[in-house]
Amino acid sequence: MSTFIQFHILTRYGLSNPNRDDQGRPKQAMIGGSPRLRMSSQSIKRALRESAFFALDLAGNRGTRTKRLHDGLLDRLTAAGHPVEKAAEIAGQVAEVFGKLDNAPKGQHHRTATTLAFISPEEWATAEELADKAAAGEALPDKKALTKMILRKADGAVDIAMFGRMLADNADFNRDAAVQVAHAFTTHAAQIQEDWYSAVDDLNKKEETGAGHLGETGFGSGIYYQYVCVNADLLVENLAGDKELAAKGGEALVQALAVATPGGKQNSFAHHPRAEYLLAEAGGQAPRDLSGAFFAPVTRQPWLDASVEVLEKIRADLDAAYGPGCDDSRVMQVGKGGTLGEIAQFVGDTIRGL
Template sequence: MSTFLQFHLLTTYGPSNPNRDDQGRPKQAMVGGSPRLRMSSQSVKRALRESAFFELDLQGNMGIRTKRLFEKLVEHLDAQGVPGDVASEAAAQVAEIFGKLEAPNKADGNRVASTLAFVSPEEWRLAEDLAGKIVAGEDMPKEKDLKKLVLRHADGAVDIAMFGRMLAADADFNRDAAVQVAHAITTHTAQAEEDWFSAVDDLNKAEDTGAGHLGETAFGSGVYYQYVCVNADLLVDNLDGDRDLAAKGAEALARAIAQTSPRGKQNSFAHHPRAHYVLAEKGTQAPRDLSGAFFSPIREQPILDSSVASLVRTRDDIDEAYGQAWDADCIMHVGVGGTLDEIVLFAGDAVRDA
């Protein structure tokens, strides 16, 4: 039986554009028949992985997502004095463990993979060691057994353990995500707006009129609901049974989701929001999100307080109908009570006790 750690957050964003669509506008969604602003789960996970909380608290336990393993292996071998052709051949043999390589670049002979590979620190070290053994002329096993020298089902990469990976080259070494991240949506009706702007040429002569540059950019604003679900047992399994590291990862996640956001257009809008309301739950019951609280868009002012009230009411209603979906909870409500440190401790303990 799995233990689930669930987070429900409400965060206010002023005018900003943290996650853009293909036209540079804030991403949107129709929810309950009304337009909302949206941040994709992919953008949120990227922001979490790049946050200072992950970078500092989980240093040495973060994977790298890249198509450029071949290039880095060549650089590694080159630094050891391996001739270029030999280094390229060995690097190609190892890099193809993670995915098919494209044809060499005509200009420099570099090769990139056709798909991104999520490589853990341990796998990266093993890849470098294997490349060195190939250069040294050691006998190598066949392709299937060769992969087993590098690829791992579980190790110390917390971000891979959390968000999973898919290896097109070998599905046997895929990893199921222990952390599910929903798309964040505004709790109320919201649409993107357009900002027309101009820039002045500092050296423009007084007799010359007009702007040096004209442009436009899109932005939006709102209260976002974010849901995150952690399968604590799977997180521990993905980290090869290291419960302390899994708990450390859950603590970093709890800090990051309350204080981190996608960085689109951040220099233009300076959005640095922090969650106003965080509800953390743990239990062995089947997880459930509370997005239904906002299918009818919040209209009552103040929007933020009404959003909290709708979330709490929906939670109570679901629990009454289905039975309580949690064994313990922890709440931080800015201006009312609770602290982020309490949420972080709660998250860590939920994983330690799983």
């Protein structure tokens, strides 16, 4: 039986456009028949991976999502003095373990993969080591053997362990995500507003009128509900059984969830919100999100207090119908008690105690 750690988070965003659609406007969703603002799970996971907590607390244990392993190996070998043609051939053989490569343009040697690959530090280091040996004259094994030498089913890459990966050409080395991240959406009805703006040419002559540039951008504001579920046992398994590293990852995740945000239009709106309500639950019960609390949009002011009230009511109602949804929990609510540090410790202790 797996242990699940679930997070229910309410964060108040002022005027902002953190996650844009294909037209540059804030993403939206219709929920319960009312329009809401939305942030995609992909944008949130990116913000978590790029947060200072992951960068500092998990230094050396983060993967790299890229199409450019070939170019990294090529540059490494040519910098060591190997002929570019030989370096390109070796880099191609090694990099194709992670997926097919595009053909190099005529007269060039740089190639990119056709799909992004999520590469762990151990895999990258092994790829470099094998490329170095091949450049020094050691024969590379065939592709099947090379794949088994480089790819890992589990290692120390915390973000790959959390968010998983898919390798279309080597499905045996896919990793199931231990962390599920839902799309965030406003607990109340919210609509996009438009901002028409202009820019002035500093060298305009006095007799010239009008702006040097005209544009428009969309923005919105609201209180977002975010749900995240962690399969703690799978997280440890994906990290080759390293509970301490998994616990550090869980603690970094908690802190990032409270402050990390997608960076769309950051310079225009300077949105840097912090979670004002964070409920963490742990136990062996089947996960359940609490998004149903907001199918009927919150209409009472203050919206944050009303959102907390309906969230806790549906939680209590579900517990009454199905039994307790967790074995233990912690709450942080700004102005009312609990701290982020206490929740991080709760999560870390839960994972260490598996």
